[in-house]
Amino acid sequence: MKALQRFTATAAVGLLALLGAGHQASAQIKVGAVLSVSGPASFLGDPEKKTLEIYVAEINAKGGVNGQKLQLVIYDDAGSADNARTFATRLVEEDKIVAMVGGSTTGATLAMIPVFEDAKIPFISLAGAIQIVEPVRKWVFKTPHTDKMACEKIFGDLKSRKLTTIALISGTDAFGKSMRDQCVAVAPKAGINIAVEESYGPRDSDMTPQLTNIRNKPGVQAVVNPGFGQGPAIVTRNYRQLGMTQPLYQSHGVASKQFIDLAGPAAEGVRLPAAALLIAEKLPSSDPQKSVVVNYSRTYQQKSGQAVSTFGGHAYDGLMILVEAMKRAKSADKAKVRDEIERTKGYVGTGGIVNMSPTDHMGLDLSAFRMLEIKGGDWTLVPGT
Amino acid sequence: MRLLPAIAIAAILVILPYFFPSAYYYRIGALVFIFALAVVGLNLLMGFAGQVSLGHAGFLGIGAYSVVIGPVYFGLPSWLSLFAGAALSGVIAFLVGRPILRLKGHYLAVATLGFGLLVAIVLTNEAGWTGGPDGLSVPRLTLFGWQVRGSNAWYWITGATLVAGFVLALNLMSSPTGRALQAIHDSEIAALVLGVDVARKKLTVFTISAVYASVAGSYLALFNGHVTPDVAGFLRSIELVAMVVLGGMGSIVGSLVGAAVLVVLPQALTIFHEYEQAMLGLIVMVFMIFLRRGIVPSLAAAFAGWRK
């Protein structure tokens, strides 16, 4: 009997909660975000969430957009594309958003695209794979650099150092796999020969067998590690543990100073392609991105207490591009805003300078990536890149 | 009389949409039915036959990917791929079940866990077939020339299939096989002594539960329009087991209740923002402590006690 009473009480609370969730505010511009805040992709989603919250609050404090405040509706898909799809439907049907900035992972983004295309709502994705904007879909845009660009940047640097035979060691997660596929596709044209490939699970704790196989392969001049999260830090540590001396390249998935802290002295000499955001303070004052990245960097660090991450930067760019488009369109009408997003030209963001067009829904080119090297426990810009 | 639960569910199914303000609710309903279908199958295995499976999402994954691979690589229509997937799951269950079902208790749990993980790993790695970790888009289901779109349509399709699944399960349970399974659950040795072919019965129910899960997985893929390897993942398997246990092991109706709770709860808990995972864990614990036989059996017992 007691069990029944307790159960009824719990159910009643639950029901009330569910009904209460339907309560909506009015006269605000609703922007939706489905992010992988928890789960295997929280490395991406957590800084994205913090960034969106910080900047929506800032924009609202300054009066909002076109005189209206922004209301941010964030859902956590916990890294599951299925959940993302459900939340996307919820945003469209229940919360009635006018625009979406989100989709931390490619899988979640691809799962959500049909929902937003059907509902004719502009969707700025925060995921990396090139399939999101190739083929171009009318309502879908993205802010992060593609993994194809990362490969091209790395290969370009390898060529300039006269290194043409490499090994790949990639994470089996979506980020690592997608970038690995792009690198394999781009290698022949770039004149790079991939001699051997290994992989590791994103939560593995020791990659020395794979690195040993790489070390034993004759002729390998450099090693490239597509991956994100903790894996690259462990790969880097293991690399030095085994005494390997060939140049090691990480990917843009490494994304923040925390990588250097985790990898420790092993990170010395590692190179990777990254947005200017990581070296904000070190940029020459003539650099067009300097003020934007320094501003974002300081705000994020101050308000969140954590080191800045390029993934958070992508969210910042997504939000700002949306807001600028709304201002130019002078309304929150979905079709008008979409048109204005497509007309984004010369937007200076954390990822680079964005120039979109009807055939390019990302707007970045290779110059948006800088080649960084880790020296003395900090990022430095490789000259001439 | 024995089909009363199925009739009641069918009635609820038909009445419920009158309360739906938007397509979002149809989607939630369809998802509940899809998972309930898989859970009914798993309940037959866990609740009636008393065998634990921590890798059942593997069959979910086989069903889900069969409706992509069939159309994309073999040009088969989606509905045919669904059947092919179910058949494949059945065959795999039969082959894998024979050696594995000799294990008992926690050892069976680990073995099924391993199976589920193996399926997930293959799905992740064989990117040539499966699209790898980012998954593939699923071509939409076409029935009699009409493309099935929208949560409304799927609500009815999944609901109807669930009722059919219910009827099948209820019939199975009151058949000699069902009684044999209950005997096995109560005591395997006693059942053996009575002449029950324990190994064969366990294999039968394992295969049936795999087919249920496969159909559910196919529906999930067709409904979502996109499939990723974590449909077969470890967390999914745990979710299915939680639905069985929460709803009530051995209760067919409980399968629907368990599925409903674990699909609706994460949606309802979003109001807690940062705390949603903690709240989910707390609610699961509370349910299991106070309604330890599962929601439906505990409520039924309380109701019976109250009537006295």
Next chain:
Amino acid sequence: MAELLQFISSGLTVGAIYALVALGFTLIYKASDIINFAQGEFVMLGGMTTVFMALAGVPLPFAALIAVVATTAVGLALHRFAVEPARGASPVALIMITIGASIFLRGVAQIVFDRRFHSLPPLFAAEPIQFGGAAILPQSLVVLGSATVIVVLLWLFIDRTLLGKAVLATAANRLAARLIGIDTRRIVDFSFAVSAAIGAVAGILITPIALTSYDAGTLLALKGFAAAMLGGIGSAAGAVVGGLLIGMFEAFAAGYLSSNYKDAVAFLIILVVLIVIPQGLFGRAKIERV
């Protein structure tokens, strides 16, 4: 030859980690027949609490001590508030409670701590030890050593102390144990507390190698559970052997076969072993009563 040694070194490193986690399952199972799926979270709490205490300025040894004490308290609370009230429920219901607890602890951890990765400094030097062309981290040997020490301590405890015998009695037949005056609730309390402590120590020792984060517990619990079953649940030595074997399988599969499928190979081998030896390597065949 050098590469074989390196694979062995990797296998030992990873295997020792699994072994330490697997040990945590043993005592609770021995005392109460429950598989505690929150064991991974105990490991996570040990590591993360130490990291955050250290970040707050507490000297490392004290941070570690606080972490162990705090985690032990969590383990005790888990038993008292979640498992004990459901005493008499079916094994599956109890397992579901521990799963609920692990979700709860993960949910709380992401708020109390954060969602990033963290590391700890190793106990001794960070320089790898070179042997025969291979390199092993000193910390790996520390993990291996602690696993051995814990096995020995557990064995001494179960075999040589009265309390240990009481644990065995509680597991064998709870009612009979109570009838002869054993406070079975205290015994299970104790087993949860000690398992939590073992988990916390594991977390602190593992983090310098494998890093840690709020959700590090899930995969560790998975592998630890598989290791404990492979070795035969209830056997501490079995847990360690199981863990080391899985680590070896993974390392050798990664080195000689395919790094993509190393986890699959490991699990396949576990499946085969269990089919041939249904009670695990060192497990006692369960006597079923009709």
